[in-house]
Amino acid sequence: MMTASDIMSTDVVTVTPDTALIDLAKKFVETRFSNLPVLDEAGKLIGVISETDLIEQQRPLHIPTVMTLFDWVFAFGNEKRFQEEVDRVTAAVVGELYQKDPVVCTPDTSVRDIAGLMSQHKVHLLPVVDGGTMVGVVARLDVIRVMED
Numbered sequence: 001m002m003t004a005s006d007i008m009s010t011d012v013v014t015v016t017p018d019t020a021l022i023d024l025a026k027k028f029v030e031t032r033f034s035n036l037p038v039l040d041e042a043g044k045l046i047g048v049i050s051e052t053d054l055i056e057q058q059r060p061l062h063i064p065t066v067m068t069l070f071d072w073v074f075a076f077g078n079e080k081r082f083q084e085e086v087d088r089v090t091a092a093v094v095g096e097l098y099q100k101d102p103v104v105c106t107p108d109t110s111v112r113d114i115a116g117l118m119s120q121h122k123v124h125l126l127p128v129v130d131g132g133t134m135v136g137v138v139a140r141l142d143v144i145r146v147m148e149d
Contacts (some may be wrong), residue, residue, distance in 0.1 A: 004128045005107035007146055008136035014039045015049065017095025023052060024094055035125035037134060038098045045127050045134040049098040086112060105138065106128045115143050 014037045015024055027036065028051055038047040103121045105114055113148050114126060118140060128136040 001059060001109065002111045002116070002146055004109045004138050007111060007142045008128045008138045009142070010136040012037060012137050014077050015094050016040070017098070018095060019094040021054065021092060021094065024049065028054070035139070037127050038094055039139060045102065047098040047100045048102040048125055048127065049094050050124070053097045053099065075149055107132060111146050112142060114138055118131060118143065
C-alpha cells in the first residue's frame with residue numbers, strides 16, 4: 001500500500017505570515033503552485049494559503065443594507081461578517097488571509113486516505129507532518145500520478 005511518504009514532495013516552497021501579498025502572487029506565478037504552506041518564525045506549520053484566497057481578496061466588498069426610520073439607522077446583516085469582509089479586502093500580507101488549522105496527514109497515511117481527506121475537506125494540498133514538524137506536502141496531482149501506475 002502506498003503512503004504519503006511514497007508520493008510527497010520534500011522540497012517545499014513556503015511563505016510566512018509576513019509575506020506581502022504581491023510577493024505571494026509572484027510565488028504562485030513563478031512556481032505554478034496553487035497552494036503554499038504557511039510557516040511561523042520558528043518554522044512550524046500554521047496554515048495554508050491558496051490562489052483562491054488571493055482571488056477572494058479581490059472580490060468586491062458587500063456593503064450591508066441600512067434603513068433609516070425616525071433618525072434611527074438599522075443595519076441588516078451581521079456586523080462581524082462585515083468586519084471580516086473589510087479585513088479581507090484591506091489585507092496586505094499572508095497573515096491576514098491564510099487558512100488556519102490546515103488539514104494534514106502523516107508520512108504513513110495511505111494514498112486512499114489522503115484522497116478521502118482531500119475530497120472531504122475540499123483541499124488541494126496536504127502538509128505531511130511527522131512529530132509536529134512538516135516533512136513534505138502531497139498535492140492532488142501527486143495522488144493522480146499514482147493512478148497512472
